[in-house]
Amino acid sequence: MTSVLIISSVWVEPKSSAAGQRMLQLINFFKSLSYQINYQSTAQLSENRFDLTKIDVTEEIIELNNVSFDIRLKEINPDIVIYDRFIVEEQFGWRVTENCPTAFTILDTEDLHSLRKSRQLAIKQKTAFNIDFWKNQEVTLREIASIYRCDLSLIISEVEMKHLLGAFNIPEYLLYYLPILVEEESLTNDSPDFAQRKNFVTIGNFLHEPNWDSVQWLKKEIWPLIRKKIPKAELHIYGAYAAQK
Numbered sequence: 001m002t003s004v005l006i007i008s009s010v011w012v013e014p015k016s017s018a019a020g021q022r023m024l025q026l027i028n029f030f031k032s033l034s035y036q037i038n039y040q041s042t043a044q045l046s047e048n049r050f051d052l053t054k055i056d057v058t059e060e061i062i063e064l065n066n067v068s069f070d071i072r073l074k075e076i077n078p079d080i081v082i083y084d085r086f087i088v089e090e091q092f093g094w095r096v097t098e099n100c101p102t103a104f105t106i107l108d109t110e111d112l113h114s115l116r117k118s119r120q121l122a123i124k125q126k127t128a129f130n131i132d133f134w135k136n137q138e139v140t141l142r143e144i145a146s147i148y149r150c151d152l153s154l155i156i157s158e159v160e161m162k163h164l165l166g167a168f169n170i171p172e173y174l175l176y177y178l179p180i181l182v183e184e185e186s187l188t189n190d191s192p193d194f195a196q197r198k199n200f201v202t203i204g205n206f207l208h209e210p211n212w213d214s215v216q217w218l219k220k221e222i223w224p225l226i227r228k229k230i231p232k233a234e235l236h237i238y239g240a241y242a243a244q245k
Contacts, residue, residue: 041060
């Protein structure tokens with residue numbers, strides 16, 4: 001039986017974040033192929049985590065810089081290793097290569113974190129963001145290096161694919177475009193059309209700083225303009241880990 005090892009710094013929380021939903025989709029995909037899956041994380045078990053043991057996935061807590069990981073790695077001897085974001089690949093990739101040199105390695109980028117971090121830095125520095133600014137950040141060089149070290153990287157955005165192939169000249173065979181997987185659902189006959197709908201919704205995990213920042217921007221800058229045109233409009237804000245503020 002094909003064995004898959006997933007290494008992550010967090011547990012799967014599909015009700016808290018899009019990243020958690022994405023990871024659960026990948027796990028279900030590999031399960032549909034009857035692969036044996038082992039999920040390891042450096043985090044402590046969280047209340048909001050999806051209990052993977054209920055779908056016959058082994059869960060294990062691992063320690064950074066501990067030889068126990070190497071011992072367990074040899075025991076599992078995975079055919080495929082998936083790194084949940086590039087920072088995890090930096091921490092564990094060399095140990096996987098050393099102990100399981102024939103394993104096929106996959107980097108699940110989620111979103112390109114260097115792009116996200118570079119945009120945030122540009123805002124803080126009050127400078128214009130462009131491709132050159134992004135390319136010259138240390139975090140970008142680290143993420144690109146991680147892509148090169150892996151056999152394949154999953155890219156969630158067509159725009160990110162375009163930039164990796166163009167601006168960064170990443171070989172196409174190292175990348176695979178795999179967006180969020182959504183089950184097709186047909187609209188019911190009683191679904192309201194656009195003219196019948198009202199109010200606004202924003203959704204985002206508040207542990208992710210850009211989500212928090214976007215809600216602040218929406219409240220202070222955009223919402224007053226909307227209320228002028230639609231005085232009775234309501235704004236509904238949803239997201240896990242919302243602080244009292």
